[in-house]
Amino acid sequence: xxxxxxxxxxxQKTLYLLSEDSDLCVCPYCGKSNVLNTSSPLIxxxxxxxxxxxxxxxxxxxxxxxxxxxxxxxxxxxNGYLMFWYAIAAAGKxxxxxxxxxxxxxxxxxxxxxxxxxxxxxxxxxxxxxKEKYLVExxxxxxxxxxxxxAKSLGEIKSKTIVIRCTTLExxxxxxxxxxxxxxxxxxxxxxxxIDLKLKNTRNVDAWNF
Ligand SMILES: [Zn+2]
Numbered sequence: 001x002x003x004x005x006x007x008x009x010x011x012q013k014t015l016y017l018l019s020e021d022s023d024l025c026v027c028p029y030c031g032k033s034n035v036l037n038t039s040s041p042l043i044x045x046x047x048x049x050x051x052x053x054x055x056x057x058x059x060x061x062x063x064x065x066x067x068x069x070x071x072x073x074x075x076x077x078x079n080g081y082l083m084f085w086y087a088i089a090a091a092g093k094x095x096x097x098x099x100x101x102x103x104x105x106x107x108x109x110x111x112x113x114x115x116x117x118x119x120x121x122x123x124x125x126x127x128x129x130x131k132e133k134y135l136v137e138x139x140x141x142x143x144x145x146x147x148x149x150x151a152k153s154l155g156e157i158k159s160k161t162i163v164i165r166c167t168t169l170e171x172x173x174x175x176x177x178x179x180x181x182x183x184x185x186x187x188x189x190x191x192x193x194x195i196d197l198k199l200k201n202t203r204n205v206d207a208w209n210f
Contacts, residue, residue: 006034018150019093021093023035024043024073025071025151026148028149031045042158043073047146047147047148051083052203054085055069056069056072057201065089069086069096072149074148077143078140080099080100084098084106084151084154086149102191104173106187108187109186111185113184115179115183118164122136122139124136136164136165136166141160141162142162143160157185164176167191171191171192172189174188175187
């Protein structure tokens with residue numbers, strides 16, 4: 001299953017993308033971030049540490065469908081990290097969020113969202129989003145961005161971009177990356193667990209270089 005090929009802009013090797021929607025491919029040979037359809041690469045290189053049992057080729061279940069992980073973007077923040085695995089199924093594509101054994105499946109990405117709602121929010125604040133009550137549970141600032149494999153870009157997230165994570169009592173979660181005064185990337189999804197994901201083809205724990 002290959003849908004498009006490109007030539008790495010640095011080492012000139014041919015790279016194959018599985019999804020038409022992917023616009024980011026970190027070259028496995030030289031680490032160069034190749035970006036299609038957008039002017040903002042922003043990826044500083046290959047993931048410096050594995051930080052996960054999930055890897056490219058891992059599989060998980062969501063809504064009775066099997067997704068295959070094909071790449072990821074890792075945001076290192078001042079106080080933590082956020083990892084978004086890009087996963088593909090015949091039914092569509094999702095992001096699998098992971099941080100400290102927390103998992104959520106992100107089904108919606110709006111890279112032209114409005115940041116006003118998140119202005120001045122702090123951990124513990126309540127807010128309304130799409131007519132639902134959310135609690136701000138994470139507030140941080142991106143310091144570095146890394147990538148691996150093939151993914152869909154999450155917008156012009158750069159160093160110092162503020163990221164806010166909010167959740168409902170029913171395990172819905174949103175991430176708001178505030179790009180500037182007019183624009184935010186907003187990801188919406190649902191918390192899940194490693195058990196419910198029925199993860200397969202994971203990395204051998206011995207191989208962690210964390
Ligand atoms: Zn390359």
